[in-house]
Amino acid sequence: ELKVEQNPLFLSMQEGKNYTIYCNYSTTSDRLYWYRQDPGKSLESLFVLLSNGAVKQEGRLMASLDTKARLSTLHITAAVHDLSATYFCATNAGGTSYGKLTFGQGTILTVHP
Amino acid sequence: NAGVTQTPKFRVLKTGQSMTLLCAQDMNHEYMYWYRQDPGMGLRLIHYSVGEGTTAKGEVPDGYNVSRLKKQNFLLGLESAAPSQTSVYFCASSYGAVSSYEQYFGPGTRLTVT
Numbered sequence: 001e002l003k004v005e006q007n008p009l010f011l012s013m014q015e016g017k018n019y020t021i022y023c024n025y026s027t028t029s030d031r032l033y034w035y036r037q038d039p040g041k042s043l044e045s046l047f048v049l050l051s052n053g054a055v056k057q058e059g060r061l062m063a064s065l066d067t068k069a070r071l072s073t074l075h076i077t078a079a080v081h082d083l084s085a086t087y088f089c090a091t092n093a094g095g096t097s098y099g100k101l102t103f104g105q106g107t108i109l110t111v112h113p
Numbered sequence: 114n115a116g117v118t119q120t121p122k123f124r125v126l127k128t129g130q131s132m133t134l135l136c137a138q139d140m141n142h143e144y145m146y147w148y149r150q151d152p153g154m155g156l157r158l159i160h161y162s163v164g165e166g167t168t169a170k171g172e173v174p175d176g177y178n179v180s181r182l183k184k185q186n187f188l189l190g191l192e193s194a195a196p197s198q199t200s201v202y203f204c205a206s207s208y209g210a211v212s213s214y215e216q217y218f219g220p221g222t223r224l225t226v227t
Binding site (some may be wrong): 004009031033035041042043044045048050088090092098099100101102103104105106 | 144146153154155156157158161163169171172203205207209213214215216217218219220221
């Protein structure tokens with residue numbers, strides 16, 4: 001059974017600081033997704049990582065994937081208040097899993113002035 | 114393009130009542146999914162569909178049924194609602210392999226069962 005674990009689950013940051021959210025998964029997978037969710041809202045796709053060593057960046061967020069270590073990271077650079085949200089990673093079991101995603105528990109990020 | 118829409122946005126049911134949640138997408142996506150979101154547990158897949166007329170069970174299918182009679186619609190039914198089904202329900206859709214199964218989510222339906 002595929003399990004996805006994120007840490008930390010809660011992250012309180014000061015504006016301007018850097019931090020990393022970690023996403024570990026338990027079985028072989030060929031892709032990893034990061035989503036953002038604002039309170040009471042839907043999920044917004046941030047990154048799709050499709051191969052070992054993949055790195056993608058958008059603004060102050062950078063995501064990477066190490067399929068051998070079964071680990072993805074979401075790095076936040078010089079945090080700003082607008083980044084406050086819940087971040088989810090998700091993956092599938094590969095093969096003909098039809099994109100059936102297993103999600104991590106989510107990391108609630110709060111950025112303080 | 115409206116993307117993925119869900120009806121209704123909110124609903125309160127009494128235990129034992131039934132209801133149907135409607136998901137519609139206008140992106141001509143083959144794949145559609147129903148998830149539930151509970152605090153501290155991320156999203157869990159209930160049922161999914163890989164094309165019109167097909168459905169399959171996900172991680173937590175008990176107590177739910179689905180139908181995909183038209184490509185653009187995916188219905189989630191609760192035949193006899195239970196308090197444990199109080200949750201936020203999200204529908205999602207994707208093109209499939211050609212888009213790396215990237216999923217687009219609807220706005221959610223908040224369901225309370227008393």
